[in-house]
Amino acid sequence: MTDPAIxxxxxxxxxxxxxxxxxxxxxxxxxxxxxxxxHDPELNAFLSILxxxxxxxxxSAEAELRSGRDRGPLHGVPVAIKDLMAMAGVxxxxxxxxxxxxxxxxxxxxxxxxxxxxxxxxxxxxLLEFAYGAVNPRVGQTNxxxxxxxxxxxxxxxxxxxxxxxxxxxxxxxxxxxxxxxPAAYCGVAGLKPTYGLVDLxxxxxxxxxxxxxxxxxxxxxxxxxxxAGLTGRPVxxxxxxxxxxxxxxxxxxxxxxxxxxxVRAAFAAACRALGEAGAxxxxxxxxxxxxxxxxxxxxxxxxxxxxxxxxLLRHAGALAxxxxxxxxxxxxxxxxxxxxxxxFRRYLxxxxxxxxxxxxxxxxxxxxxxxxxxxxxxDEASGFGELxxxxxxxxxxxxxxxxxxxxxxxxxxxxxxxxxxxxxxxLVLRLGAAVERLMPPAPPPRFIA
Amino acid sequence: MVxxxxxxxxxxxxxxxxxxxxxxxxxxxxxxxxxxAERLLADLVALIAADRRLAALDLDDYAATGDPWGRSxxxx
Numbered sequence: 001m002t003d004p005a006i007x008x009x010x011x012x013x014x015x016x017x018x019x020x021x022x023x024x025x026x027x028x029x030x031x032x033x034x035x036x037x038x039h040d041p042e043l044n045a046f047l048s049i050l051x052x053x054x055x056x057x058x059x060s061a062e063a064e065l066r067s068g069r070d071r072g073p074l075h076g077v078p079v080a081i082k083d084l085m086a087m088a089g090v091x092x093x094x095x096x097x098x099x100x101x102x103x104x105x106x107x108x109x110x111x112x113x114x115x116x117x118x119x120x121x122x123x124x125x126x127l128l129e130f131a132y133g134a135v136n137p138r139v140g141q142t143n144x145x146x147x148x149x150x151x152x153x154x155x156x157x158x159x160x161x162x163x164x165x166x167x168x169x170x171x172x173x174x175x176x177x178x179x180x181x182x183p184a185a186y187c188g189v190a191g192l193k194p195t196y197g198l199v200d201l202x203x204x205x206x207x208x209x210x211x212x213x214x215x216x217x218x219x220x221x222x223x224x225x226x227x228x229a230g231l232t233g234r235p236v237x238x239x240x241x242x243x244x245x246x247x248x249x250x251x252x253x254x255x256x257x258x259x260x261x262x263x264v265r266a267a268f269a270a271a272c273r274a275l276g277e278a279g280a281x282x283x284x285x286x287x288x289x290x291x292x293x294x295x296x297x298x299x300x301x302x303x304x305x306x307x308x309x310x311x312x313l314l315r316h317a318g319a320l321a322x323x324x325x326x327x328x329x330x331x332x333x334x335x336x337x338x339x340x341x342x343x344x345f346r347r348y349l350x351x352x353x354x355x356x357x358x359x360x361x362x363x364x365x366x367x368x369x370x371x372x373x374x375x376x377x378x379x380d381e382a383s384g385f386g387e388l389x390x391x392x393x394x395x396x397x398x399x400x401x402x403x404x405x406x407x408x409x410x411x412x413x414x415x416x417x418x419x420x421x422x423x424x425x426x427x428l429v430l431r432l433g434a435a436v437e438r439l440m441p442p443a444p445p446p447r448f449i450a
Numbered sequence: 451m452v453x454x455x456x457x458x459x460x461x462x463x464x465x466x467x468x469x470x471x472x473x474x475x476x477x478x479x480x481x482x483x484x485x486x487a488e489r490l491l492a493d494l495v496a497l498i499a500a501d502r503r504l505a506a507l508d509l510d511d512y513a514a515t516g517d518p519w520g521r522s523x524x525x526x
Contacts, residue, residue: 141468185474212517257465292507295500314480326490333494334477338501343514345504350520351512380493398518423519 001117007035007166008445011077011223014169018065018076025076029058029120032078036123036167039449042094045142045152045161047093048081048124054078064118073333075118082155083124084131085214086203089112094205095127095139097156097319100312108203110172110214110231117230122168125158130309131174131207133379134323141375145446146413150372153183153387159217160187164182165449166184170189170218170227173206176211177297177379178368181403184217185416186372188443190224190433191217193391196398200232208304208345211297211395219443220288221433223403224399228426235372240438241431244279247361250389252284259369259386263409271406272415275364285363286369287352290393292345294385297392299334306331309333322402323378339377350397357399357422362432365390367403367416390418399425405443406432414443466495 061076086104142157144150145165152161156173160183168374175179175193184191216227225238394401403416421429468487475482
């Protein structure tokens with residue numbers, strides 16, 4: 001394999017070459033570090049690059065494989081983690097002003113899992129400030145590998161861009177209202193928000209106890225499955241699902257929303273046609289409560305984030321992005337009854353979705369109504385909450401939800417198809433995503449990087 | 451204990467100004483300058499209006515706690 005072919009290969013292909021001795025973790029880690037040095041100045045995907053420790057980990061992984069100790073699919077594979085999770089001895093920067101940086105003494109649970117799986121952590125990735133919707137101007141946004149004049153989205157934009165650009169093989173993101181799936185869609189990669197509670201958030205800077213999730217971002221569903229297995233310690237595979245007879249509910253209100261661009265509409269329609277031709281049974285569905293959804297999410301998120309982060313962050317309010325500051329302040333002002341009512345609404349919405357998922361095997365929609373914009377839109381009334389339109393139900397209902405590349409829209413930018421499944425149906429969601437990958441033309445390496 | 455609440459209170463129009471927001475913030479432990487309160491006014495009014503719309507829904511069958519999907523599995 002040539003260098004780009006190695007950089008954009010799948011995790012299983014790299015692993016096979018480790019095991020037949022034709023490639024080593026040190027060689028692949030060095031390649032990733034070289035690619036980061038070349039491309040990251042334009043992308044701004046990494047907040048910390050861990051060259052020395054990554055090469056040490058790669059050497060250890062190599063020695064273990066040589067001695068017959070095999071930790072599984074992630075053994076020796078370069079990955080990245082979003083820079084809001086603790087890694088002992090490495091500063092956590094949160095996408096924020098240096099006044100907020102922390103120096104953790106112990107690893108987050110996910111980092112412990114990745115180390116146990118033999119993964120090589122090459123760096124910590126950029127994010128919207130504290131994953132709360134805004135770019136801190138001192139940090140800057142992560143630019144999109146498909147077009148660096150566009151954003152990679154958020155809040156896990158650094159993780160998605162790093163994966164899409166072939167700077168690592170998979171990364172960890174977090175998702176409170178779409179923060180794994182939105183950047184995955186903008187960057188043309190696969191991003192899974194798992195079932196609520198599946199991935200341990202110990203050691204992660206939280207926004208909301210009841211909405212936060214962590215999960216994998218990778219270039220394929222098979223690689224996302226390998227990463228999810230590493231993050232949970234449970235076996236997960238993503239062999240493409242048999243589509244014949246599978247029942248897929250199309251969320252009509254999201255497909256037909258005014259915010260959906262012609263490019264997204266066309267790519268989603270083409271994917272639906274392909275699924276139908278492969279034997280899947282597609283049917284429009286209309287869950288109740290969608291129009292209240294984004295605002296209800298804010299009624300849950302704002303007070304929880306303010307309780308978690310407010311006292312620490314508002315002491316240095318001037319160092320925050322204006323939107324982060326305003327959201328933290330607003331959370332102190334909402335009545336407790338609004339939070340409780342929104343929590344009740346979630347169970348209503350959950351009943352709607354669970355009812356649909358009794359009749360259907362999964363629900364599909366565009367992941368985001370539009371292609372990657374120039375910068376991340378604010379999450380507010382004035383923007384119509386458009387970026388969150390399709391992603392929030394899975395956060396409110398705790399359902400596994402995946403964005404998978406399904407085509408290119410305006411300007412050749414990628415479009416994501418979202419697949420949402422039953423509670424703990426993460427593997428089926430990934431298998432459906434793998435079936436979409438097999439049906440649709442694959443995502444080419446981003447034009448800017450290739 | 452029975453709380454006496456005016457029946458029409460959830461539908462009342464929010465009447466907010468910067469001084470009231472500063473007072474609310476202080477009660478919640480946050481000191482807010484009047485200029486910040488002015489900045490937040492429109493967003494807070496919108497959030498409270500959204501809450502009024504939730505209050506108008508019949509959510510009596512739904513608890514505020516438990517699994518976010520409402521039941522432990524689709525088979526329950």
